[in-house]
Amino acid sequence: MLMCKEATRLMSLKRDRPLTFQERLSLRLHLAMCGACRNCDRQFELLHRVGRHYAPPAEGEARDDEER
Amino acid sequence: MTTNSPDDDRHRRLAAVRPRLVAFALMHLRDAAQAEDAVQEALVAAIEKQDAFAGRSGYETWVFGILKYKILDALRAQKRHGKWQPLEDEDEDDAIDRQFQRNGRWQESARPSSWGEPEATFENERFWQVFDACMIHLPDNLARVFSLRELMGLSTDDICHEVGIKENNCWVMLHRARLRLRACIERGWLEDSTC
Structure with missing residues (x-):
């Protein structure tokens, strides 16, 4: 059973590389049951978008990670 | 002309x-x-x-x-000039351990709360003040890697190349940087806005 601390590791990781099937599954299961971690996941997503507000990416400088 | x-x-x-x-x-x-x-x-x-x-x-x-x-x-x-240091100790980080109990659950005092709609957050000037302050408080090596990843938009593969660290080290640093930032922002921003 995934604990919150380990869940945050996967939440962070999924923004840097695609998760394996196992990792994705255990994270989804944990998020389904844990409201605090769902908030954390949204906070990480916000931090992930901060750059576009700070310094908008130039045209052609595509960010590769939109769909992860 | x-x-x-x-x-x-x-x-x-x-x-x-x-x-x-x-x-x-x-x-x-x-x-x-x-x-x-x-x-x-x-x-x-x-x-x-x-x-x-x-x-x-x-x-x-x-x-x-x-x-x-x-x-x-x-x-x-x-x-x-040798200013870049990899993360020596991948297991220990007090600032992060304080957010979790021994069994890996959130500490009651550190449980993440909702920050509301992202667009409204980004339009809030106070958020940016707190974000800047929290970035300054981040240890140098974590802040550099986080900036390269999330502000510059480089892949962790590129960052490893630029910085000369292993990709796994990079992922650990990003995890720590994000956890520290979220805790810092939540303390500085949400508690302030409820006053």
Whole structure:
């Protein structure tokens, strides 16, 4: 059973590389049951978008990670 | 040339965006003098090359694009001078351990709460003040990696290449940087806004 601390590791990781099937599954299961971690996941997503507000990416400088 | 008003307009816009450029450079370089130098170089390049600005993207975005290259140059110089340290101890981080109980659940005091709608958050000036302050409090090596990933938009593969660390080390640093930032922002921003 995934604990919150380990869940945050996967939440962070999924923004840097695609998760394996196992990792994705255990994270989804944990998020389904844990409201605090769902908030954390949204906070990480916000931090992930901060750059576009700070310094908008130039045209052609595509960010590769939109769909992860 | 009968008028130079487009130039004047651009100079005004450069002056207006300068503080943001400096803050952005500072987050990566962690050194005020080096950040100023990088911005200065970017501004000079922007003025000298402004004929190359094709107007496809916004002028400010174009200048930020120039600054990104100047920052990467400066980071490479920092690396040559041995300023870049990999994360020595991948297991220990007190600031993060304080957020969790021994069994891996959140500490009651550290449980993440909702920050509301992202767009509203981004429009809140207070959020940016807290974000900047929290970035400054982040340890240098974590802040650099986080900035390269989330502000510059480099892949962790590219970051490893630039910085000369292993990708796994990079992922651990990003995890720590995100957890520290979220805790810092939540303390500084939410508690403040309820007053």
